[in-house]
Amino acid sequence: MALALSVLIAALGRALGWGLNRAGAALTIRLAAASGGLRVATATYRFYAELNDFLPRARRQRAIQQRFDRRTSLKDMIEALGVPHPEVGFILANGVAAGFARQVHDGDRIAVYPVFRNLGAVAGVGGPNGGVAERFAVDANLGALARQLRLCGFDALYDDAIRDDELARLAHDQERIVLTRDRGVLKRRLITHGYFVRAQSPRDQLVEVFRRYDLYPRAAPLTRCARCNGSLIGVDKAAIEDRLEPLTRRYVDDFRQCCQCGQLYWRGSHVRGIEALIDGMGAGQGVRDTL
Numbered sequence: 001m002a003l004a005l006s007v008l009i010a011a012l013g014r015a016l017g018w019g020l021n022r023a024g025a026a027l028t029i030r031l032a033a034a035s036g037g038l039r040v041a042t043a044t045y046r047f048y049a050e051l052n053d054f055l056p057r058a059r060r061q062r063a064i065q066q067r068f069d070r071r072t073s074l075k076d077m078i079e080a081l082g083v084p085h086p087e088v089g090f091i092l093a094n095g096v097a098a099g100f101a102r103q104v105h106d107g108d109r110i111a112v113y114p115v116f117r118n119l120g121a122v123a124g125v126g127g128p129n130g131g132v133a134e135r136f137a138v139d140a141n142l143g144a145l146a147r148q149l150r151l152c153g154f155d156a157l158y159d160d161a162i163r164d165d166e167l168a169r170l171a172h173d174q175e176r177i178v179l180t181r182d183r184g185v186l187k188r189r190l191i192t193h194g195y196f197v198r199a200q201s202p203r204d205q206l207v208e209v210f211r212r213y214d215l216y217p218r219a220a221p222l223t224r225c226a227r228c229n230g231s232l233i234g235v236d237k238a239a240i241e242d243r244l245e246p247l248t249r250r251y252v253d254d255f256r257q258c259c260q261c262g263q264l265y266w267r268g269s270h271v272r273g274i275e276a277l278i279d280g281m282g283a284g285q286g287v288r289d290t291l
C-alpha cells in the first residue's frame with residue numbers, strides 16, 4: 001500500500017512538475033499509517049509467582065496490557081517487561097505451550113511461569129535446571145557467595161574483574177549456571193541457565209541458591225578451594241608442618257591442600273561453620289556472616 005501511494009504521489013508530483021521530495025515522503029508515511037500500515041497491536045501478559053519480583057509494584061500479580069508495533073518474539077517482550085529469560089520456566093500463549101522464539105500477535109494472552117524447582121526445564125523453553133549440573137559462573141558482584149559455594153564443594157567460576165560478555169561466554173561454553181544480581185546480564189542471549197539472586201547478605205544468598213537448585217544432597221565441604229576453585233587433596237602433616245601455627249600443629253592431624261594454589265584446609269572454624277549452615281538450612285538456621 002505504501003509503495004503504491006508513493007508511486008502515485010511521485011506520478012502526481014511529476015505531473016505537477018515536482019520531484020518526490022521530503023514532503024512527499026512524509027505524506028506517504030501519514031497515508032500509510034491512516035490505512036493501517038503502522039497499526040499498533042496489543043497483547044496481555046500475566047506473570048506468576050516469583051517472576052513478579054521483576055515487575056514494578058503496580059504491575060505485579062495482574063494482567064498487563066502491552067502495545068507493540070513490530071514483529072517481536074516472546075523473549076524480547078518478556079524481557080522488555082523486566083523479566084530475564086533464564087528465570088522463565090514455562091510459557092502459555094492463548095493456553096498453548098510456547099517457546100521464546102514465538103512471535104507475539106495482536107490479542108495474544110501470554111501466561112509466564114517461573115521454573116518449578118526440581119522439575120527441570122520444559123522442552124522448547126529452557127530453564128535454569130534443565131539438564132545442567134550444579135556448576136556455577138558467579139557474577140563479579142557476588143564474591144562472598146562464590147567463596148561459600150566453593151566451601152560447600154561446588155564448582156563456582158569467579159573473577160572480580162570479569163566483564164559481562166566474558167561471563168556469558170564462559171557460562172555458555174562450560175555449561176554453567178549464571179548467578180548474578182544484575183538482570184541485564186541474564187538478558188544476554190548466550191545465557192540459557194541463570195538465576196537472579198534476590199537476597200542481600202551472603203549467608204541468605206547461599207541459602208537461596210541451595211534451595212533453588214536443591215543442593216543439600218550434593219554438598220561436600222573440604223573438597224574445593226574457596227580461594228581459587230581448585231580441588232583439594234589429602235596431604236601428609238609432615239610435609240606442611242612448617243606452615244602451621246603452633247596450636248594447629250598440636251591439635252589437628254588431617255589436612256587437605258589445594259592442588260592449584262597450595263592453600264591448606266582442615267576442619268577448623270570455617271569448615272565447621274559451613275557444615276552447620278548446611279545441616280541447619282532445612283530448619284531455617286544459619287551460621288555467622290563471617291564465612
Ligand SMILES: [Zn+2]
Nearest residue numbers: 225228258261
Ligand atoms: Zn586454591
